[in-house]
Amino acid sequence: MSRKTSMTYKNEILEQYQRERGGEMSNYLFEPTRRQIKEACLWLLPRRKEKYDEGILNRFFKFKEGENKSYAIERMKGDKFKPIINFLKGETKSTTPANLELISWLIDFKPRPLSVYLNTEKYTKTETTRQKSMPMKQTYQIPTETEMVEIPDTKVIQKDDRSITIISQINPSLKITTIVSL
Template identity: 40%
Template sequence: MSVITFEDYTAAIKGQYEEVKSGIYSSFLLNPTPAQLRNLCLLILDNGLSKVDEGIFTLFFQVKQGENLRRSIENFDIEKFKAIKNFLIGKNGKTNPNNLNLIAVLVDFQPRPFSKFIHQGPMDLNKFSNEISINKEEIVNTISQQNSFPDNRTVNLKRSKRRSIAVAISIVGMALGGYGVKKEFFPDKECMQWNNDHYEEVVCEGSEIGFASINPIFDKDESLFQLKKIEVSDTTTFFKNDQPIVWYSKRDGKCEFFNAPGLHPESRKTLRPVSKYIIKKYVLTVN
C-alpha cells in the first residue's frame, strides 16, 4: 500500500484540471486569469455549494462569522488568485493547501478536501510517476540526438550558432527600439470594456473613452471576447442535445440573452441557462 501524500493530492488535482479545462467552464479555465477565477467562484456559489465546499470557500476567502459569502468573494483581493493561476498554467508546480482545496472545487475533483483525500485508501501512483518518466525520457532522447553529430560537423555547428546569436541580437535591438516608439505613440490595449453587445480591447488608462463612464474597464481576458449578447426569436435554436446553448439575465423586467455562460457584463450577475419556461414567457409571447 502506497502512503498518500500532499504531493499526490497536488498531482491528482492538476491531472483533473487538464481533463476538464476544455469542458463546460473552458471560458474560465482554459486561459485562466485572476478575474476569471474569481468569477468562476461566484458562478459555482450561485449554482449551490455543499457544506464541505462552503467550508473551503469560507476558509479561502477568510469569511468572518455573520459576513455574506458572495460579498466576501466580490471584495476579495483579486491578486491572491495569481498563485492559483500560476499553478494551473504550470508556472508554479506547488501551492498551499487552502489554494489547492479551492482548485479542487473549481475543477470538481473528488475526494476533497485534502483531509478526506488522504483517507480514501490505497492509491495507484503509477500514472503520475509514468508521466514524469516519459518527460525525462523525451529530454534524454533530445539531448542525445543533439550530441550525435560527427566530429567534423562540430566546428561548423559552433560557427553557425555564433552567427545565429549575432543576428538574433541585432533583431532584438531593432525590435526593442521599435517597441519603445510603439509604446509611446500607440500604447497596447491591455484592458477590455463592454460595448453594447460585446467586449472590446481598450487602453487601460481609459478616462477619455466614450463609454468609460457607463461600463467599467477590466484586465484583458481573451476568453471573454467570445461572450456576445444576442437577439432571439421563435426560430432561435436554444438547445443542442437537450442541453442549453443560450444563457440569460433579467433586467428591468426583461430578459437579455447571451451565447455563453459567465457573468452579466454590466450587472455582474451570474448568467443562467435558458429554460422552456423562460422561452415561453419572454420570447414566444413577445409580439
C-alpha cells in the same frame, strides 16, 4: 497502487485540471485570469455545496461571521488569485493548501478536501473510470418452482394520508420497519 499523500493529492488535482481544462468550468478556467477565477467562484457559490465545501471557501476567502459571501468575493483583490493562475499554468510547482483546496472545489475534484482524500480507499484511475462509465448491474436469481421461497411475515402497523409504516419479521430476532411516504 501507491499510498495517498498530500503530494499525490496535489498531482491528481493538477492532472485533472490539465486533462479537463477546468471541466464544467472550462469557460472560466481554460486560460484563467484573476477575473475569471473570481467569476467562477461567484457562479459556483450557490451551486456547489458539498459537505466540506463551505470549509474550503472559508479557508481561502476568510469570510467574517454573517458576511454576504458573494459580496466578499466580489470585493476580493485579484492578487489573491494570481498564485492559483501561476500554479495552473505550471509557472510554479506548488501552492498553498488553501489555494489547492479552492482549485479542487473549482474543478470539482473528488474526493476533497485533503483530509477526506487521505482517508479514502486506494484505487487506480482505471477503476474510477470504469465505475463512472459502466454502472454496476445486479443480478437476481429467480427461484424455480421446486425451490421454496420464504416470505417474511409483513404487517401494516400504521397508515395515514401521507405514509404507511410496515413491519417485516425476517426471523425471530430480526424485524425491519419500513416507512413509505405517499
